[in-house]
Amino acid sequence: MRFIGLLLAAAVAVWVYTDARKRGFKTLAAVGWMLGVFLLMIVFLPLYLFIRARKVKQIEVLTPCKYCGKYYEGTPLYCPNCGHKVGGYSFKEE
Numbered sequence: 420m421r422f423i424g425l426l427l428a429a430a431v432a433v434w435v436y437t438d439a440r441k442r443g444f445k446t447l448a449a450v451g452w453m454l455g456v457f458l459l460m461i462v463f464l465p466l467y468l469f470i471r472a473r474k475v476k477q478i479e480v481l482t483p484c485k486y487c488g489k490y491y492e493g494t495p496l497y498c499p500n501c502g503h504k505v506g507g508y509s510f511k512e513e
């Protein structure tokens with residue numbers, strides 16, 4: 420039964436990592452959350468869900484890149500991940 424618990428912890432940890440990355444966490448922060456959830460899920464999982472709920476409100480626009488599928492914030496001219504042109508127009512006059 421220990422093995423199944425470990426497998427479940429690993430699955431949740433991987434979910435936290437991918438979810439954190441999607442939500443714009445830095446790689447290091449996402450890895451930190453992943454390890455925290457894996458080693459001490461009872462503490463880190465509720466904490467992560469709490470921070471995640473707060474972070475959602477802070478992000479105004481989160482768009483998936485149509486070339487690489489990663490999410491970026493705001494309306495940049497180029498995707499910060501793959502460098503493809505994703506913008507070209509701006510909502511603000513500059």
Ligand SMILES: [Zn+2]
Binds near residue numbers: 484485487502
């Ligand atoms: Zn991209």
